[in-house]
Amino acid sequence: MREIDLSEVTEKIKETLIRINHELDDSLVTAFNRAKDKEKDDLSRSILDDIIQNQDIARKGSAPLCQDTGMVVVFAEIGSDLFYEGNLDEAINKGVSEAYTDGYLRKSVVNDPFDRINTKDNTPAIIHHKIVDGSQLKLNLASKGAGSENMSKVVMLKPSDGIEGVKQLVLDTIFDAGGKPCPPLIVGVGIGGNLEKSALIAKEAVLRDLDDESDNETIRAMERDLYEAINRLGVGPMGVGGETTCLAVKINTFPMHIASLPVAINIQCHSSRHEVIVL
Amino acid sequence: MTHHLTPPISIEEAKKLQTGDKVLITGTIYTARDAAHARLMNEKEIPFDIEGSVIYYVGPTPARNGEVIGAAGPTSSYRMDELAVPLMEKGLRMMIGKGDRSETFREKMIENHAVYLIATGGAGALLASKIKKRTLIKYEELGPEAIYKLEVENFPCFVAYDVHGNNIFKRSHS
Numbered sequence: 337m338r339e340i341d342l343s344e345v346t347e348k349i350k351e352t353l354i355r356i357n358h359e360l361d362d363s364l365v366t367a368f369n370r371a372k373d374k375e376k377d378d379l380s381r382s383i384l385d386d387i388i389q390n391q392d393i394a395r396k397g398s399a400p401l402c403q404d405t406g407m408v409v410v411f412a413e414i415g416s417d418l419f420y421e422g423n424l425d426e427a428i429n430k431g432v433s434e435a436y437t438d439g440y441l442r443k444s445v446v447n448d449p450f451d452r453i454n455t456k457d458n459t460p461a462i463i464h465h466k467i468v469d470g471s472q473l474k475l476n477l478a479s480k481g482a483g484s485e486n487m488s489k490v491v492m493l494k495p496s497d498g499i500e501g502v503k504q505l506v507l508d509t510i511f512d513a514g515g516k517p518c519p520p521l522i523v524g525v526g527i528g529g530n531l532e533k534s535a536l537i538a539k540e541a542v543l544r545d546l547d548d549e550s551d552n553e554t555i556r557a558m559e560r561d562l563y564e565a566i567n568r569l570g571v572g573p574m575g576v577g578g579e580t581t582c583l584a585v586k587i588n589t590f591p592m593h594i595a596s597l598p599v600a601i602n603i604q605c606h607s608s609r610h611e612v613i614v615l
Numbered sequence: 616m617t618h619h620l621t622p623p624i625s626i627e628e629a630k631k632l633q634t635g636d637k638v639l640i641t642g643t644i645y646t647a648r649d650a651a652h653a654r655l656m657n658e659k660e661i662p663f664d665i666e667g668s669v670i671y672y673v674g675p676t677p678a679r680n681g682e683v684i685g686a687a688g689p690t691s692s693y694r695m696d697e698l699a700v701p702l703m704e705k706g707l708r709m710m711i712g713k714g715d716r717s718e719t720f721r722e723k724m725i726e727n728h729a730v731y732l733i734a735t736g737g738a739g740a741l742l743a744s745k746i747k748k749r750t751l752i753k754y755e756e757l758g759p760e761a762i763y764k765l766e767v768e769n770f771p772c773f774v775a776y777d778v779h780g781n782n783i784f785k786r787s788h789s
C-alpha cells in the first residue's frame with residue numbers, strides 16, 4: 337500500500353491546466369513549422385504563421401493560447417495498491433475550479449442542456465476511471481475545446497464495410513467539418529467496442545503522443561494512409577485550402593460483437609492541450 | 616493583396632475586397648456572439664452605431680491584471696447565421712469569425728453588401744495583442760458574451776466571402 341494526499345492531486349491538476357493552456361508541446365510546434373515549410377500558398381502559410389506566433393505569445397503568459405479553454409477531460413488510472421483518504425473526483429474538480437478561476441481561463445461549462453446556466457468555475461470535469469495494477473495514480477488530462485468536439489461523431493458501421501468503409505467515413509467527416517474545427521487537426525479514431533467504448537478509445541487516441549504509431553501493423557498502415565489521404569483533401573489550415581489538413585491520425589481499437597463495427601471519430605484542433613500527470 | 620481598413624466601412628470599400636485578401640483593421644469593432652445576438656433581436660435600437668460597423672464573434676478569457684483582454688480568437692460563425700440577417704439589413708458591413716456559413720446566409724450577405732472575414736481560429740493570444748482598449752456596451756451579465764467595443768490596431772483577418780459571391784472555402788475543393 338502506498339498513500340497519497342489528495343491535496344497533491346488538486347495542486348497538480350491546477351498547475352498543469354494553467355500551463356497547458358499557455359504552452360503547447362514542442363512536438364506540436366515542430367509540426368506547425370514543418371507544415372508551414374511545406375505550404376506553397378501565401379494565405380495558408382500566413383494562417384500557419386499566425387498559429388506559430390500565437391503559441392510564442394501565449395508562452396509569455398499574458399493570455400492563453402485560445403479563448404476556448406475547453407471542458408476538462410481526465411482519464412484516471414488508479415493503482416489497486418494506492419490508498420488515499422477522501423474523494424478523488426472532488427479533488428480533481430477542486431483543481432479544475434482553482435485553475436480556471438485563479439488562472440484567468442474561460443468558464444465554458446453550463447449546468448443543464450436547456451437551463452444552460454454557467455457553473456462559474458468550469459466544473460465538473462469529465463472523469464473516466466480505470467483500476468490498474470500497481471500503486472501509482474496516472475491522470476491523463478486535456479482541456480478540450482468545443483469547436484472540434486462538435487465536429488466529432490460515432491457511427492455504427494456494418495462489419496462488411498471493412499477497412500475501406502472506415503477510411504471513407506473518416507475522410508467524409510473531416511471534409512464536411514471543413515474549417516470549423518480549426519485545422520490542422522489531430523484525428524483520433526476509435527474502432528470497435530460498442531457505442532460508448534468506441535468514443536472513449538477515440539478520445540484516448542487523440543491524446544497519444546504526436547509521433548506515437550500503433551503497434552499493430554494493419555492499424556499502423558491505416559494511420560499512415562489516412563494521414564496522407566486527409567491531407568490530399570485540401571481542406572487546409574482553417575479550411576482555406578492547402579497542403580496540411582491534419583498533423584497526425586491515431587487509431588485505437590477494441591474487441592466487438594460479431595454483428596458490429598462501431599467507429600468514433602474524435603477531432604482535435606491544432607490547440608491540442610493535454611498532459612499526463614503521474615503521482 | 617492587403618487592405619488597411621478603418622470602420623465604419625462604406626459599401627464602396629466593401630466592394631474592393633476580394634476573397635483571399637488580407638485585411639488589417641485599425642479602429643472600432645464590436646463583440647457579439649450567440650447570447651448577445653439573441654438579445655439584440657428583441658431590442659428596438661441597436662446599442663451602437665450599426666451603419667458600416669464590424670462585429671467580431673468572440674468570447675474572450677478573463678483579462679489578467681494590467682491586460683486589456685484575455686485570449687480573443689474567433690468562434691464558429693455558422694451559429695450566428697439566422698440572427699445576423701436583420702443586423703445586415705440595418706447596416707452591419709463586416710463580420711469576423713471562423714468557418715463556413717450557410718448558402719442562404721451567403722446570398723443574404725451579397726444582397727446587403729456585407730463581407731465575411733475570418734481570423735485565425737485558436738490564435739487567441741496573438742489576436743488579443745492587437746486589441747488596445749475595451750469598453751462595455753451592454754449585457755454585462757453575459758460575461759464573456761457581453762457586447763464590448765474594442766479599439767484594435769492592425770487586427771489581422773482574411774476575406775472569406777466577398778460581395779461578389781466568392782467563397783474562400785471553395786478555393787481548392789473545386
Ligand code: SF4
Nearest residue numbers: 402481483518605737
Ligand atoms: S477548435 Fe480549438 S483552436 Fe479552434 S477555437 Fe476551439 S479550442 Fe480554439
